[in-house]
Amino acid sequence: MNAIVAPVAAVATPLDNAERFERALGPALAATGPFSLVEAHRADVAATISPAALARLHDLEFPMSLVPAEWGGQRRDFHHLLDLARCLTRRQVALMPATMYGIGPLCALDIAGTEAQRAQALIDTREGRPIIFALSEADAGSDLQTGVTTAEQADDGWRLHGRKWMLGSTAAARHAAVLARSGDAGPAGLSLFWTRLDRGAGARDLPATNVVGMRGIDFGGLVFEGLAVSSEACIGAPGRGLELTLLCQQPVKLLSTAANLGASESALRCAVDWASTARAGRKLTAMAHVRHMLAGAFADLLLLEAVSVTGARALSWLPGQCSILTAAAKHAALMQSERILAACGKVLATRALMRDLPWHGLYERVCRDLAMVQAIDTNPVVNLRGVGTQLDALALRLDSTKSPNLPQELFGFDDACPAPRLRDLQVVNRGGDALAESLPSLIEQVADNRAIEPRLRAGVVAELERFAALRRQLLGGRGALRAALGAGYAGSSALIEQAERYLRVHLAACATQVWLRNGSADDEAWLLLALRRLRQGDSADRGDPDPELDEAVWARLASLTKTQASYSQRPIQLSLHG
Ligand SMILES: Cc1cc2nc3c(=O)[nH]c(=O)nc-3n(C[C@H](O)[C@H](O)[C@H](O)COP(=O)(O)OP(=O)(O)OC[C@H]3O[C@@H](n4cnc5c(N)ncnc54)[C@H](O)[C@@H]3O)c2cc1C
Numbered sequence: 001m002n003a004i005v006a007p008v009a010a011v012a013t014p015l016d017n018a019e020r021f022e023r024a025l026g027p028a029l030a031a032t033g034p035f036s037l038v039e040a041h042r043a044d045v046a047a048t049i050s051p052a053a054l055a056r057l058h059d060l061e062f063p064m065s066l067v068p069a070e071w072g073g074q075r076r077d078f079h080h081l082l083d084l085a086r087c088l089t090r091r092q093v094a095l096m097p098a099t100m101y102g103i104g105p106l107c108a109l110d111i112a113g114t115e116a117q118r119a120q121a122l123i124d125t126r127e128g129r130p131i132i133f134a135l136s137e138a139d140a141g142s143d144l145q146t147g148v149t150t151a152e153q154a155d156d157g158w159r160l161h162g163r164k165w166m167l168g169s170t171a172a173a174r175h176a177a178v179l180a181r182s183g184d185a186g187p188a189g190l191s192l193f194w195t196r197l198d199r200g201a202g203a204r205d206l207p208a209t210n211v212v213g214m215r216g217i218d219f220g221g222l223v224f225e226g227l228a229v230s231s232e233a234c235i236g237a238p239g240r241g242l243e244l245t246l247l248c249q250q251p252v253k254l255l256s257t258a259a260n261l262g263a264s265e266s267a268l269r270c271a272v273d274w275a276s277t278a279r280a281g282r283k284l285t286a287m288a289h290v291r292h293m294l295a296g297a298f299a300d301l302l303l304l305e306a307v308s309v310t311g312a313r314a315l316s317w318l319p320g321q322c323s324i325l326t327a328a329a330k331h332a333a334l335m336q337s338e339r340i341l342a343a344c345g346k347v348l349a350t351r352a353l354m355r356d357l358p359w360h361g362l363y364e365r366v367c368r369d370l371a372m373v374q375a376i377d378t379n380p381v382v383n384l385r386g387v388g389t390q391l392d393a394l395a396l397r398l399d400s401t402k403s404p405n406l407p408q409e410l411f412g413f414d415d416a417c418p419a420p421r422l423r424d425l426q427v428v429n430r431g432g433d434a435l436a437e438s439l440p441s442l443i444e445q446v447a448d449n450r451a452i453e454p455r456l457r458a459g460v461v462a463e464l465e466r467f468a469a470l471r472r473q474l475l476g477g478r479g480a481l482r483a484a485l486g487a488g489y490a491g492s493s494a495l496i497e498q499a500e501r502y503l504r505v506h507l508a509a510c511a512t513q514v515w516l517r518n519g520s521a522d523d524e525a526w527l528l529l530a531l532r533r534l535r536q537g538d539s540a541d542r543g544d545p546d547p548e549l550d551e552a553v554w555a556r557l558a559s560l561t562k563t564q565a566s567y568s569q570r571p572i573q574l575s576l577h578g
Contacts, residue, residue: 013060013061014060015060015061015062015065015074015084017080017083017572018083018084018086018087018566018572019572019573021060021083021084021087022087022572022573022574022575023575024056024060025087025088025091025575026575026578027575027576027577027578028090028091028574028575028576029359029576029577030577030578034050034052034053034055034056035053035056035088035091035092035095036091037091037359037360037362038360039052039053040091040092040360040362040365041356041360041361041362041365043092043094043215043216044092044094044215044216044361044365045355046216047215047216048215048216049094049095049098049216049217053092053095054098054099054128057095057099058128061074062084062099063099063100063102063125063126063128064125064126065080065081065084066081066100066102066103066106066125067106067121067122067125068106068110068419069419071115071118071119071122072122073122073125075419075420076417076419077312077313077315077316077417077418077419077420078251078254078255078311078312078313078315078316078417078420079309079312079313079316079413079417080417081255081312082254082255082257082258082261082308082309082312085100085255085258085259085262086258086261086262086265087262088258088262089258089259089261089262089263089266090262090263090265090266090566090574091262091266092365093213093214093259093262093263093366093369093370093372093373094213094214094215094216094217094369096258096259097168097169097214097217097376098169098216098217099128100255101130101131101132101133101168101169102121102124102125102130102131103251103252103255104133104177104248104249104252104377105121105131105132105133105175105176105177105194105248106121106125106131107247107248107251107252107422108133108177108192108235108236108244108245108248109121109177109194109235110422110423111236111244111247111248111422111423111425112235112236112240112244113194113235114232116232117194117235120175120194120196121175124173124174124175129172129173129174129175130168130169130170130172130173131173131175131176131177132167132168132170132173132175132176132177132197132222133167133176133177133248133252134164134167134176134177134178134179134195134222135147135164135179135245136164136165136166136167137149137162137163137164137165138163138165138166141379142378142379142382144179144190144242144245145186145187145190145242147162147179147180147181147190148162148181149161149162149163149164149178149179149180149181149224150162150180150181150182151180151181151182151191151193151229153182154228156228156230156231157228157229157230157231157232157233158182158193158228158229158230158231158233158234159202159226159227159228159229160178160180160193160195160202160203160224160226160227160229161224161225161226162180162223162224163206163221163222163223163224164178164221164222164224165206165209165221166209166219166221167219167220167221167222168217168218168219169217169218169220170197170205170206170218170220170221170222171205171218171220173197174196174197175194175195175196175197176195176197176222177192177193177194177195177235178192178193178195178222178224179191179192179241179242179245180193180224180241182234182238182239182241183238183239187242187243188239188242189239190239190241190242190245191234191235191238191239191240191241192234192235192236192240192241192244192245193229193233193234193235194229194233194234194235195227195229195233196229197222197227198227198228201227201228202224202225202226202227202228203222203223203224203225203227204222204223204225205220205221205222205223206220206221206222206223207220208220209221211372212368212371212372213365213368213369213370213371213372214368214369214372215368243427246427247422247425247426247427248422249377249378250315250322250323250326250425251315251322251326251420251422251425252377253326253327253329253330253377253378253383254308254311254312254315254322254325254326254329254330255312256330256333256373256376256377257304257308257311257329257330257332257333258308259333259369259370259373259376260304260333260334260336260337260370260373261301261304261305261308261333261337263337263366263369263370264301264304264336264337264340264341264344264366264370265301265566265567266359266362266366267340267341267344267362267363267366267367268294268297268298268301268340268343268344268567269561269567270344270348270358270359270362270363271294271297271343271344271347271348271363272285272294272557272558272561273358273359273561274347274348274351274358275290275294275347276558276561284347285558288547288550290347291550291551291554292541292545292547292550292554293343293346293347293541294343294347294554294557295529295550295551295553295554295557296339296343296529296533296540296541296550296553297339297340297343297344298526298553298554298556298557298567299526299527299529299530299533299553300336300339300340300343300530300533301336301340301567302511302526302527302530302567302568302569303332303336303507303511303526303527303530303534304332304333304336304337305568305569306510306511306513306514306515306569307328307329307332307507307510307511308329308332308333309413309514310325310329310410310411310435310510310513310514311325311326311328311329312329313409313410313411313417314326314410315420315421315422315425316417316418316419316420316421317407317409317410317417317418318406318407318410318431318434319420319421319422319424319425319426320424320425320426320429320430320431321429321431321432321433321434321435322425322426323386323390323425323426323427323428323429324387324390324394324429324433324435324506325435327383327384327386327387327503328387328435328503328506328507328510330377330378330380330383331380331383331384331387331500331503332503332507333373334373334374334380337370338370339533339540341363341366341367341370343541344363345363345367348363351363352364381496384496384499384500384503385495385496385499386499387499387502387503388484388485388495388496388498388499389428389485389495390428390429391474391475391481391495391498391499391502392478392481392482392485393428393429393430394429394432394433394436394475394502395475395476395478395481397432397437398471398472398475398476400432400437403438403441404432404434404435404437404438405431405434406434406435406438406513408517410513411513411514411516411517411518412517412518413514413517413518413569413570414518414570433506435506435509435510435513436471436502436505436506436509438509438513439464439467439468439471439505439508439509440468442464442509442512442513442516443461443464443465443468445516446460446461446464446512446516447461449516452524453521453524455548456524456525456527456528459528459549460512460527460528460531463508463528463531463532463535464508464509464512464531466535467504467505467508467509467531467535468505470501470504470505471502471505474498474501474502474505475502480494480498481495481498484498504534504535504537507534508531508534508535511527511530511531511534512527512531514569515527515569518569518570519569522556522559523556523569525549525552525553525556526553526556528549529546529549529550529553532546564576564577
């Protein structure tokens with residue numbers, strides 16, 4: 001069992017918690033300032049990252065929050081990291097890749113690196129250099145096994161040959177973790193190499209790719225032309241490369257949800273602000289349908305928050321099940337932020353198309369940035385496929401009457417979180433999916449909880465029963481699951497559909513657990529709206545309106561807006577106007 005990491009350093013620093021960090025960033029809506037929305041707009045138009053913002057984050061030692069404390073960094077747990085990253089992405093998504101790109105290699109070194117490799121990574125991070133996770137190749141796509149980068153054995157180590165693409169800001173990097181084939185065909189022939197990028201001696205940078213969003217980040221590439229790496233360069237044993245990569249993609253994809261959380265929250269705040277301001281004697285929020293759309297988007301955001309925070313905490317509390325939990329968070333991040341942006345776009349209407357209005361064109365920039373986030377770690381379809389391949393094993397526990405082992409600290413936003421246990425991550429889930437398995441007992445807990453307003457209680461129970469039935473239907477049809485699995489890597493359309501439906505069950509259970517643990521009387525309505533929308537999917541906005549529920553959720557959203565608090569189950573005070 002891990003010791004609980006001391007939550008606050010002896011001397012308080014801006015990185016201690018999100019509210020302090022938020023204050024250190026300065027007011028978002030001020031006319032100047034490195035983290036103001038004016039500056040984010042200017043940097044986006046110029047396709048740069050503000051040097052003043054980078055310098056300030058460096059002074060605050062923000063990048064050190066990625067490096068484990070045991071080897072000299074300041075990383076505590078992923079919930080803390082998610083909260084800090086979310087402060088950045090509320091302002092500008094590109095600040096996250098600009099400062100956090102090293103997370104994948106750092107996780108690989110945390111799991112299997114040597115002291116010397118970790119020491120070099122610490123120095124690079126301290127100096128503000130990106131560390132590159134060089135996995136993808138243009139022609140291989142998500143199937144990393146088809147990559148053609150090789151590591152040839154030499155007397156003094158290895159020689160790398162190949163070409164990697166879409167890597168963040170390679171020009172400034174000194175080291176990369178490079179996935180290359182060092183052995184036979186098949187998954188055990190791939191290794192991950194801690195590589196010093198000696199330009200001119202076998203490593204060359206490729207120019208940045210011209211992309212639509214996260215402008216200022218150079219999505220460049222690397223070419224290896226016989227680059228020499230030492231015999232100690234392998235991270236873990238030779239042949240562990242694919243396994244390590246798949247393990248590291250779990251914390252990486254979880255952390256990427258901070259982009260969806262922060263950016264879609266700001267888009268929603270911008271839309272609420274726009275709609276609540278009277279112009280020519282009218283306010284858009286005077287219309288029930290506008291309130292309905294904004295309330296739905298808010299409920300979608302709180303569900304996403306519940307799942308992301310749970311996934312982050314699970315890296316400490318339940319690492320063996322993170323292949324499902326982090327994939328669920330990634331899926332929810334894409335699905336929910338798309339829906340939030342769609343609702344905000346409808347409310348902002350013509351203004352949604354403008355590059356400088358309102359809030360310095362925040363909405364339009366966020367749409368482009370979040371389009372990039374879709375593919376940043378794992379392709380969304382491939383993410384679903386990864387869940388699909390685990391469904392048959394999860395079905396074995398369908399009729400289990402044993403209560404799942406689910407630490408309650410997983411869901412308490414205010415509870416201390418131990419250090420992450422990345423060495424206990426598993427490529428595929430062997431411990432079941434305790435979240436979805438908790439549904440039957442969860443239904444009883446909600447039904448018995450007299451503190452919940454009766455109409456809400458009945459509504460939530462009814463929704464959860466539908467999700468429980470969906471789980472039985474999906475996992476009960478093992479013949480269909482096995483047929484889908486048997487179709488192999490390329491023939492898995494049914495598997496992807498089943499995974500998408502299964503994740504709705506997981507998300508419903510997760511959101512309800514978080515709601516039970518963190519809810520208060522003035523914000524309890526969101527869950528029912530979020531569950532209904534989750535069940536209805538794309539037709540959510542066309543479903544039967546429930547004005548009473550809409551108004552309760554809208555009241556909470558309006559109140560958080562008025563007090564300049566974050567849109568969260570545990571709101572923090574935002575720094576908007578100073
Ligand atoms: C912003 C950004 C940052 C990135 N950063 C990095 C980085 O740091 N390091 C790095 O190595 N790479 C990075 N990448 C590359 C990234 O990981 C790519 O997504 C990867 O190369 C996969 O390619 P692809 O998304 O084009 O999808 P492909 O795998 O080519 O898939 C295209 C489509 O084919 C279908 N498909 C593919 N496989 C399956 C399947 N098994 N089952 C069903 N359908 C399937 C899906 O519809 C999918 O959308 C980054 C990409 C972006 C956009």
